[in-house]
Amino acid sequence: MVKKEFPYRLYLVISEEACVHHAYLKVVEQAVKGGVDLVQLREKNSCTEAFLQKAILIKNLLDQYHVPLIINDHLEVAQKVEAFGIHVGTSDIPPTQIRKNWKKVNCLGYSIEDLQQLNTQETHVADYLGISPIFNTPTKTDTIIEWGLIGIETIRATTDKPLVAIGQMNAGNAQEVIKAGANCIAVVSAICAAQNPAKAAEHLRNEIEKA
Structure with a gap:
């Protein structure tokens, strides 16, 4: 399998309910202006139609800034909106099945929740690996391990795939997470719950680039 480039550094994971101070489209635009790529x-918690409508609005906005859209765990929505890619976890549709059903997928992400996954065919066909969670987070309660910095180092020593770190990521720990071996930081609350999403994204991006 040809290894694809993964130049992304700051990854926003957004839902409407995560946006505290602003409408989700405003959060997306501000975040992109601040450095989310x-x-x-x-x-x-959305039905397919509601999910699709949000995806269309966000993709139209992101296209203006040439920023790719990834859809979480909904192949139908991802295909209909012609998203850049899809991200799935261990209890979602398997990456091998996505490859069969969506030949044109540009970017396929897969969450790693235990080390045994690194030797599976599902991991092999993924373009990047989501390391989840680095630190336990209230936005994701169904995980079985907290990786920490040592977990990133261990996975980095095992695979050359791009690693996206998620779970209580913020400007205070972004540098050390990148130094431990992550290629990219993924955030929810650090931007979605910020009074000023653009400033929050810029601060995060600066910390990532320092590393």
Whole structure:
């Protein structure tokens, strides 16, 4: 399998309910202006039609800034909106099945929740690996391990795939997470709950680039 480039550094994972002070489209636009270069729409509680409508609006906005859209765990929405890619976890549709059903997928992300996954075919066909969570987070309560910095180092020593770190990521720990081996930082609350999403994104991006 040809290894694809993964130039992204700051990855926003957004849902409407995560946006505290502003409407989700405003948060997305402000975040991109601040330095976010990849956006994932994660709508676990929306019906397909509502998810699709949000995805269309966000993709139209992101296209103006040439920022790719990833859809979380909804192949139908991802295909209909012609998203850049899809991200799935261990209890979602398997990456091998996505490859069969969506030949044109540009970017396929897969969450790693235990080390045994690194030797599976599902991991092999993924373009990047989401390391989740680095630190336990209230936005994701169904995980079985907290990786920490040592976990990133261990995975980095095992695979050359791009690693996206998620779970209580913020400007205070972004540098050390990148230094431990992550290629990219993914955030939810650090931007979605910020009074000023653009400033929050800029601060995060600056810390990533320092590393």
